[in-house]
């Protein structure tokens with residue numbers, strides 16, 4: 001990338017920021033993860049530059065921070081900005097968990113409100129260590145070592161996982177992806193099951209309670225075949241008599 005290319009792309013990020021502000025978004029996130037352009041500056045595996053934008057981590061952060069600064073200047077001061085990072089590259093010689101603490105500190109110093117902590121997707125032959133909530137240890141480290149607000153993400157399965165992560169002080173927020181593909185009403189259902197008041201869209205309000213499922217849950221099943229066998233309970237379902 002030439003200096004002119006860098007200016008052009010920075011201006012495009014700024015234009016996107018202005019559009020997001022006009023559209024009324026509440027949060028703006030700068031993507032610096034997963035091998036995308038800004039991530040490719042930060043990782044030593046992909047940044048092979050010989051100028052002041054390559055080499056040390058400080059140098060590799062220079063352009064992503066320039067872009068961040070330009071966006072922050074256009075984004076309303078009262079609204080938060082987060083930065084998505086790959087905390088580790090899962091590859092020998094790549095970004096380490098220690099590096100990610102430094103990366104988080106740098107963005108926080110420049111006015112980032114939270115780090116959205118992902119990992120990897122920098123090189124195709126990465127060796128990730130998958131598992132339930134597998135990226136949470138990196139959010140935990142950034143939160144508790146750098147003192148920066150974090151969003152944990154990655155194979156967080158249910159609201160029990162979310163509550164455990166938040167209560168243990170491992171992250172400030174959890175973000176779920178695939179769980180929402182499985183159940184687009186995941187958030188509404190998690191709230192209903194925990195008796196948290198949340199306003200449902202008017203059209204769905206009649207479905208805002210979990211339907212009875214266990215044998216012991218009321219109402220009692222109607223098993224009688226003969227109408228009227230249970231008297232008044234079913235009388236009201238009879239069609240009105242025709243005269």
Ligand SMILES: Cc1cc2nc3c(=O)[nH]c(=O)nc-3n(C[C@H](O)[C@H](O)[C@H](O)COP(=O)(O)O)c2cc1C
Nearest residue numbers: 031033034084118153154155156175176177178179
């Ligand atoms: C269909 C799909 C598309 C995704 N696209 C992107 C993407 O464009 N950029 C990105 O950073 N992450 C993307 N992700 C990753 C999610 O942001 C998230 O980190 C990932 O799904 C892990 O969280 P989960 O285990 O709760 O799904 C995508 C995930 C899915 C399932």
